[in-house]
Amino acid sequence: MKRFRTFIGGVLAGISIAIGGTVFLSLENKVLGALFFTVGLFAVCTFGFNLFTGKVCYVFDQNREYALDLPLIWLGNLAGTFLTALAESATRIGPALAERAQAICAVKLNDGFVSIFFLSFFCNVLIWLAVEGFKNNPHPAGKYLSLFFGVAVFILCGFEHCVANMYYFSAAGMWSWKTLAWVLVMTLGNSAGGVFFPLLRKLQQKQDKKA
Numbered sequence: 118m119k120r121f122r123t124f125i126g127g128v129l130a131g132i133s134i135a136i137g138g139t140v141f142l143s144l145e146n147k148v149l150g151a152l153f154f155t156v157g158l159f160a161v162c163t164f165g166f167n168l169f170t171g172k173v174c175y176v177f178d179q180n181r182e183y184a185l186d187l188p189l190i191w192l193g194n195l196a197g198t199f200l201t202a203l204a205e206s207a208t209r210i211g212p213a214l215a216e217r218a219q220a221i222c223a224v225k226l227n228d229g230f231v232s233i234f235f236l237s238f239f240c241n242v243l244i245w246l247a248v249e250g251f252k253n254n255p256h257p258a259g260k261y262l263s264l265f266f267g268v269a270v271f272i273l274c275g276f277e278h279c280v281a282n283m284y285y286f287s288a289a290g291m292w293s294w295k296t297l298a299w300v301l302v303m304t305l306g307n308s309a310g311g312v313f314f315p316l317l318r319k320l321q322q323k324q325d326k327k328a
Contacts, residue, residue: 123186126167127193133160134168134194135201135284141272142217142288143210151272155265157281158244162251162264169194169304170280174245174311177319191304194280202287218289225282226295233277233299237306238313240276243267245314279303 137157141150161168167190176184205211225233247267251260271278279300286296 120186120189123167124189124193124196126165127169127190128197128200129164129193130161130166130168130190131194131197131199131280131283132201133157133166133197134278134280135198135287136160137268138198138281138284138288139201139205139210139214142214142221142285148269148273151269152265154272154281155268158247158264158268159261162248167193168280170241170244170278170307170311171248173308174241174248174315176308177312177315191279195283198280198284199287202284205288206290214288215290218285219291222282222285222289222291222296225277225285226291226299228299230302233302234306234309236275237277237279237303238310239274240271240278241307241310242313243271243276244278244307245311249314277303277306279307 134157137154140153140156144150144153158168158171160166161171167186169187169191172183172190173187176187202214205214228236244267247264250263250267254260254263282300282303286292286300
C-alpha cells in the first residue's frame, strides 16, 4: 500500500508539472510562460506530491527505503506526464501544443550527451534552491518567491528538467529509444545537480565543526 501511495504521489506530481508545461507551450511570451510554469512546483510543494527532481536532492539525508522509492516516483512522474499529454491530444488545444512541443524536442534531441548532462545538472541546482527556500524561508511570501525564481530561472536559462521533458516528448509524440536515453541522461544530470549543494553543505559543516 505504501508503494502504491508513493507511485500515486508521483503521478500527481507528473500531472502538475505537465500542466505547467501546458501553460509554457500555450504562451507566446517566454518570460510569462516561465513564470506560470511554476504552478507545477507550487502544487508539488504545497500538497506534498512526489516529484523525482525534488526528492532526489535529499537522498543522502534519508534511509535506504527512501532511495528505493525514487525509481517508483520517476515512473509515476512519467505516467502522470504521459497521461496528461494523451488527454490533451484529444482536445482542441492538442495540435497546437504538439507543434510547439515538437520544435522544442527537436532541439533537445539534436543536442549532445555532455551538453544535456550539464544543462540538467544546473537545472536541479536551481530546483534544490527553490525547494530548500520553500521549506526553510520563515516568510510565506519568501517561500513562494523561492519557487518562482528557481523555476523561472532554470527555464529561461534553457536548463533541462527530466520530468518537464517527459511531458514535452509525450505532447510532441516523439518517444523513441534515443528519447528514452536522453531522458535518462537528464535524470542523471538532475540527480547530480540535486545532491551537489547538499553534499557541499555537509562538507562545509564538518569543516566548521573541526575549526
